[in-house]
Amino acid sequence: MLDSPLIPDKKTGIFAGVYLEIKKVLATFFSSPRLTVALLVLTATTVLVGAWCPQESQVGQEKVIEQFGPDTAMFLIKFGIADIFHTPWFLFLIAMLTINIIAGSLKYVFPKLRLWRKPLPWLGSKQITKLPFTTRVLLDQNADPEHCKQVLTHKLKQFHYQISWHNNQLAAEYGKLGRLAPSITHIGLLTLLAGVTITSWTGFSGFKPVAVGDSLQFSDSQHSKLWIGKLPKWSCHVNASRRENYPTGEAKQWYSNLTVLDSSGKKIKTEDISVNNPLSYDGVDIYQSSWGLGQVVLNFNDNKRVLDLQPMGRLYAAFLPLGGNSTLIFSIKDEQSPLRIFAKRPDWPTPKLIGTVRKGNTIKLGSVTLNYNNVIPITGLQYKCDPGLAITFTAFGFIISGVILAAIPHRQLWAELTVEDSSSVVINIGGHTRKAKIALTKQINDLVAILESKQPDTIGAATLALSDPMPLESQSLQINEAARV
Amino acid sequence: MSELQTALTNTAGISSVASFWVFVIANAFKRNKQTILTAAKIIMLVGFISLTAAIIERGIEAQRFPLANLYESLLWFAWATLGAYLFFARKHDIQHLGWLSSLTATVMFLYGSWLPTNQQQITPLVPALVSYWRQIHVPPLIVSYAMFFLAGLAGLIELWFAGRLKTVVAAIITILLAATAIALGTYTSIETGWLQALFVGGSLLGMIVSWQMMPSVVERMVNQKNIQLYDDISYRCITIGFPLLTIGIITGGLWANHAWGTYWSWDPKESMALVTWLSYVAYIHLRVHRELAGEKLALIAIAGLLLTLLTYLGFNSLGFGGLHSYGRFK
Numbered sequence: 001m002l003d004s005p006l007i008p009d010k011k012t013g014i015f016a017g018v019y020l021e022i023k024k025v026l027a028t029f030f031s032s033p034r035l036t037v038a039l040l041v042l043t044a045t046t047v048l049v050g051a052w053c054p055q056e057s058q059v060g061q062e063k064v065i066e067q068f069g070p071d072t073a074m075f076l077i078k079f080g081i082a083d084i085f086h087t088p089w090f091l092f093l094i095a096m097l098t099i100n101i102i103a104g105s106l107k108y109v110f111p112k113l114r115l116w117r118k119p120l121p122w123l124g125s126k127q128i129t130k131l132p133f134t135t136r137v138l139l140d141q142n143a144d145p146e147h148c149k150q151v152l153t154h155k156l157k158q159f160h161y162q163i164s165w166h167n168n169q170l171a172a173e174y175g176k177l178g179r180l181a182p183s184i185t186h187i188g189l190l191t192l193l194a195g196v197t198i199t200s201w202t203g204f205s206g207f208k209p210v211a212v213g214d215s216l217q218f219s220d221s222q223h224s225k226l227w228i229g230k231l232p233k234w235s236c237h238v239n240a241s242r243r244e245n246y247p248t249g250e251a252k253q254w255y256s257n258l259t260v261l262d263s264s265g266k267k268i269k270t271e272d273i274s275v276n277n278p279l280s281y282d283g284v285d286i287y288q289s290s291w292g293l294g295q296v297v298l299n300f301n302d303n304k305r306v307l308d309l310q311p312m313g314r315l316y317a318a319f320l321p322l323g324g325n326s327t328l329i330f331s332i333k334d335e336q337s338p339l340r341i342f343a344k345r346p347d348w349p350t351p352k353l354i355g356t357v358r359k360g361n362t363i364k365l366g367s368v369t370l371n372y373n374n375v376i377p378i379t380g381l382q383y384k385c386d387p388g389l390a391i392t393f394t395a396f397g398f399i400i401s402g403v404i405l406a407a408i409p410h411r412q413l414w415a416e417l418t419v420e421d422s423s424s425v426v427i428n429i430g431g432h433t434r435k436a437k438i439a440l441t442k443q444i445n446d447l448v449a450i451l452e453s454k455q456p457d458t459i460g461a462a463t464l465a466l467s468d469p470m471p472l473e474s475q476s477l478q479i480n481e482a483a484r485v
Numbered sequence: 486m487s488e489l490q491t492a493l494t495n496t497a498g499i500s501s502v503a504s505f506w507v508f509v510i511a512n513a514f515k516r517n518k519q520t521i522l523t524a525a526k527i528i529m530l531v532g533f534i535s536l537t538a539a540i541i542e543r544g545i546e547a548q549r550f551p552l553a554n555l556y557e558s559l560l561w562f563a564w565a566t567l568g569a570y571l572f573f574a575r576k577h578d579i580q581h582l583g584w585l586s587s588l589t590a591t592v593m594f595l596y597g598s599w600l601p602t603n604q605q606q607i608t609p610l611v612p613a614l615v616s617y618w619r620q621i622h623v624p625p626l627i628v629s630y631a632m633f634f635l636a637g638l639a640g641l642i643e644l645w646f647a648g649r650l651k652t653v654v655a656a657i658i659t660i661l662l663a664a665t666a667i668a669l670g671t672y673t674s675i676e677t678g679w680l681q682a683l684f685v686g687g688s689l690l691g692m693i694v695s696w697q698m699m700p701s702v703v704e705r706m707v708n709q710k711n712i713q714l715y716d717d718i719s720y721r722c723i724t725i726g727f728p729l730l731t732i733g734i735i736t737g738g739l740w741a742n743h744a745w746g747t748y749w750s751w752d753p754k755e756s757m758a759l760v761t762w763l764s765y766v767a768y769i770h771l772r773v774h775r776e777l778a779g780e781k782l783a784l785i786a787i788a789g790l791l792l793t794l795l796t797y798l799g800f801n802s803l804g805f806g807g808l809h810s811y812g813r814f815k
Binding site: 033036037040041043044047048050051052055057058085108205246248250251252253254274275276278285286287289382383384386389392393396399400403404406407409434435436437438439441442 | 576577609610611612613615616618681685713714716717718720721724725727728731732735738739742743744745746747748750751752753754756757759760763764766767769770771772773774800805
């Protein structure tokens with residue numbers, strides 16, 4: 001009985017061990033840079049396929065059928081290629097990338113933040129020779145170590161390095177800010193994920209063509225399946241809408257005058273919107289997305305008739321079927337242009353123009369007096385509520401800052417001066433960088449050249465009195481590329 | 486288009502052609518090579534200055550920021566290519582990239598000059614483009630494309646100096662196939678499905694063949710110094726291009742949100758820009774974490790060049806639809 005308490009402990013120990021081992025294997029797997037690259041390649045390939053194949057969610061199934069023919073289109077639709085961004089495969093990739101970013105950030109990226117404030121370590125000659133870029137300078141007995149230190153300090157300051165000396169050991173760093181780039185970029189990516197998640201769970205969006213005089217409601221908004229948001233009760237009335245043209249007749253801008261009405265119909269605010277200039281109210285943004293002529297109002301012998309207009313290239317047309325397979329076609333270019341009336345009969349090869357009438361005027365068509373009363377514009381309104389937007393924009397800021405910092409080349413450089421045979425001075429110089437390797441090579445070569453130089457005037461008048469170092473030999477710069485595969 | 490603008494653009498085009506030939510001729514001389522190379526760079530500089538003036542003049546004439554259609558973007562691309570080369574050539578002896586940069590700029594000038602005249606003329610903007618976001622969103626993208634193009638070309642030279650002759654030949658054929666698909670898509674009425682197959686199929690096959698050819702090395706061609714130099718230049722181009730592409734994509738999202746209420750809508754060109762971005766993220770991870778050999782990274786940079794070509798010119802000329810079809814003219 002006395003031993004019994006040990007048994008569960010043993011079990012716990014085994015389970016804990018297995019648990020820790022699984023945790024370690026999973027953490028290693030999910031944070032692996034290899035997994036990152038594999039996921040990036042798979043995601044890029046999937047997005048490429050999505051870019052190539054028209055997506056049902058954007059252009060409709062008809063467009064897919066039109067582009068590929070019914071058989072191929074059915075194959076693309078059946079296997080989800082025509083809606084690839086909503087397939088379980090794509091969602092799996094995004095989920096895996098998310099886990100990989102979190103695990104990779106925690107394991108590799110964020111721990112490096114601690115190094116940012118830590119000073120560079122002091123490296124001895126042996127360690128310096130193992131650096132990716134390394135060289136050795138041997139100066140003769142007249143060489144003064146203090147003079148060499150001054151030369152190195154002066155030259156590295158010219159290269160904008162931060163320099164520290166510890167006895168005869170030098171540690172120098174350039175572009176330290178660049179080291180923050182991965183951390184800031186990854187913080188941005190994680191923040192972006194948070195913003196997008198909030199938007200997906202609480203936001204909504206939609207598009208509706210609204211005729212002048214009608215109102216925009218939000219009841220048929222689109223949102224994700226997992227949604228905890230709330231649709232607004234207020235509506236948006238379209239008071240007027242117009243198109244502004246260039247002198248050539250091309251559309252320059254579309255405008256709509258909107259009034260926000262509360263649930264009881266009380267006016268809250270009135271504003272003009274245009275493309276790139278939305279209306280914002282109660283967290284909802286309403287955008288001018290498209291524009292057209294929606295309806296034409298006509299009077300036939302004082303009987304009012306409203307006909308729907310259809311876009312026909314640069315024109316709009318309404319069709320009024322008559323008896324005997326004949327049709328009246330009303331064609332209009334814009335709100336100011338006259339209404340052109342065509343008649344179409346099966347035995348005529350093309351419709352015949354039978355009259356033109358300006359807005360407010362009448363025209364006699366046989367026994368019928370036609371009055372062109374009005375044309376009603378229709379405004380395409382896009383709307384969205386995006387509660388995660390502030391977080392998303394913050395994320396954009398982090399990502400942009402991170403990638404800009406990534407362009408700064410970060411270089412580390414070490415040197416150690418040793419006096420050999422109690423007379424000659426040996427200087428081991430080495431460095432490390434991932435970017436601008438040629439620049440680091442050049443800088444190290446410059447350091448060697450100036451150390452070997454017989455004319456140290458380049459280091460300034462104050463050092464001219466110091467003894468000239470006489471070079472004996474120097475190793476040419478060695479680049480240790482063994483680590484590369 | 487005013488006469489001044491035509492003259493400036495023509496000067497830039499002729500300078501690109503001339504600098505290309507002077508760079509090429511310089512290789513035939515041993516004694517005066519450096520002098521001839523300096524002359525080539527001066528001619529290129531003249532072209533760059535003329536092109537800068539041409540773009541400014543176009544902006545003044547159009548009374549808007551001069552980057553609104555395919556023709557204007559080609560001018561910007563050539564400008565960025567020449568400018569980036571001149572920037573790097575200040576401190577590095579990169580003559581081989583010189584003739585390739587001149588050739589790239591020349592091809593862009595020719596491509597632009599063969600476009601229908603309505604593309605070259607200054608035309609009014611469609612409502613969606615009437616926004617200050619246009620000058621924030623588009624220039625970083627075009628400059629990033631030019632940087633990725635230069636990175637790919639530097640990768641090609643790196644492979645040459647690494648003695649990967651067969652890989653270089655396969656990669657050049659791949660790039661030419663892709664360029665042919667774009668040219669046919671622009672100037673002919675060939676079914677776009679065939680052209681898409683030519684571009685994508687040719688690129689995939691070409692990259693696989695290039696990769697397979699990597700073990701074949703012509704030892705006498707190996708030049709370690711130039712391998713290091715062009716590896717460095719290629720990576721530096723990417724470290725400049727990648728932030729610009731990121732800025733371009735994000736500002737595009739901000740503009741779309743401002744104009745249409747959504748910052749991402751899986752539009753084909755948006756998706757393709759994301760593909761390019763993801764590819765360069767993979768490149769950077771491979772470089773930083775895996776310490777992949779320079780030659781393999783060079784080939785990935787060439788694959789990036791093809792993706793850039795598809796994103797920039799392929800989507801309009803190979804018949805992909807979407808919201809970014811302002812450059813289309815058919």
